[in-house]
Amino acid sequence: MNASEVEQKYHQAVADKKYTKALALATQYFDLFPPHAQRVVYFWRMEMACLIKDKVQALAVLREAVAAGHWFAQLDENPTFLILKESPEFQSLVGICTQRRLEEIANAPFVAQVLHLEDSPAPYPFVMALHGNSENIEIFAPHWHDALQHGWLVSLPQSPQTHGPDAYVWNDWDWVIPVLQDYNLRIRDEYTIDANKAVLAGFSMGAGLAIRLALENKLAVKGVLAVAPFLSSPEELRPLLAQASNRTLRFYLVASKEDEYCYAVANELSKLFTEYEIVHQLDIYEDVGHSFPYSFEQKVAEALRFIVNA
Numbered sequence: 001m002n003a004s005e006v007e008q009k010y011h012q013a014v015a016d017k018k019y020t021k022a023l024a025l026a027t028q029y030f031d032l033f034p035p036h037a038q039r040v041v042y043f044w045r046m047e048m049a050c051l052i053k054d055k056v057q058a059l060a061v062l063r064e065a066v067a068a069g070h071w072f073a074q075l076d077e078n079p080t081f082l083i084l085k086e087s088p089e090f091q092s093l094v095g096i097c098t099q100r101r102l103e104e105i106a107n108a109p110f111v112a113q114v115l116h117l118e119d120s121p122a123p124y125p126f127v128m129a130l131h132g133n134s135e136n137i138e139i140f141a142p143h144w145h146d147a148l149q150h151g152w153l154v155s156l157p158q159s160p161q162t163h164g165p166d167a168y169v170w171n172d173w174d175w176v177i178p179v180l181q182d183y184n185l186r187i188r189d190e191y192t193i194d195a196n197k198a199v200l201a202g203f204s205m206g207a208g209l210a211i212r213l214a215l216e217n218k219l220a221v222k223g224v225l226a227v228a229p230f231l232s233s234p235e236e237l238r239p240l241l242a243q244a245s246n247r248t249l250r251f252y253l254v255a256s257k258e259d260e261y262c263y264a265v266a267n268e269l270s271k272l273f274t275e276y277e278i279v280h281q282l283d284i285y286e287d288v289g290h291s292f293p294y295s296f297e298q299k300v301a302e303a304l305r306f307i308v309n310a
Helices: 003-015 019-028 035-051 055-067 079-084 088-107 137-149 173-190 205-215 234-241 244-248 260-275 300-308
Strands: 111-115 124-130 153-158 161-164 167-169 193-203 223-227 250-256 280-285
Touching: 003 019, 003 035, 003 260, 019 035, 035 055, 035 079, 055 079, 055 088, 111 137, 111 173, 124 137, 124 173, 124 205, 124 300, 137 153, 137 300, 153 173, 173 205, 193 205, 193 300, 205 223, 205 234, 223 300, 234 260, 250 260, 250 300, 260 280, 280 300
Parallel strands: 124 153, 124 193, 193 223, 223 250, 250 280
Antiparallel strands: 111 153, 161 167
């Protein structure tokens, strides 16, 4: 197996609540992941060990990860790690992680691109698109050509969280949400945006984050275009979906049958949206795996129009 296959099998095992199997996968195949990806795998191993109540293994993995130079956000506030909370060593390691996180936030640059055609008239229909984990805005920007050609202003923020050379992730939402909110205000000050045609979009983890941003009303949008959406538990969205204010949001979901985990997430989201009478469309592709379908790139503007009901 390669790292991508291990990741798919891991997430499927977690979804099936087979935590011992998930831990075994993440442990056995740990060395398949490049050094810049190993922080995430360390977290998987700690989380699964906690879920099966193996305090000794969870603490040993955390100790190893911190010794390797990694850090994790707010473990002491994560209910999964409650079984470690009384351990003095756990509290000490959490303190090291907190200091490293603060240093990284203080030193992290923020990069973004804004794309629009010079002859497109204002006010602009607007989409803020969030790249997937381990991507960057340079490789993500070409997916939005169709939106540009139809007059949309495309905002492409790059996560400040590094994951390796030219690779960025959205793993620490408490960090990035205020960054995105500030950036959104700057864009709206600089450009004349049509508030009735504002959309959030994203791929994979970026799509999952976009869904939460919209449902939690962190950014004022009409809906979300989610390509291969990644969420650890769509069921946790129920309290947000039940809010009357969210019934007016519209969602366009894109997934591939060969992308097993995100295909299941997209289908579960579709069922939840149907249950809560939220307008949405589910667009399924046969065999593109965990990627942005090329054939969908040709209909991005159509999907955006569906979201703003234009």
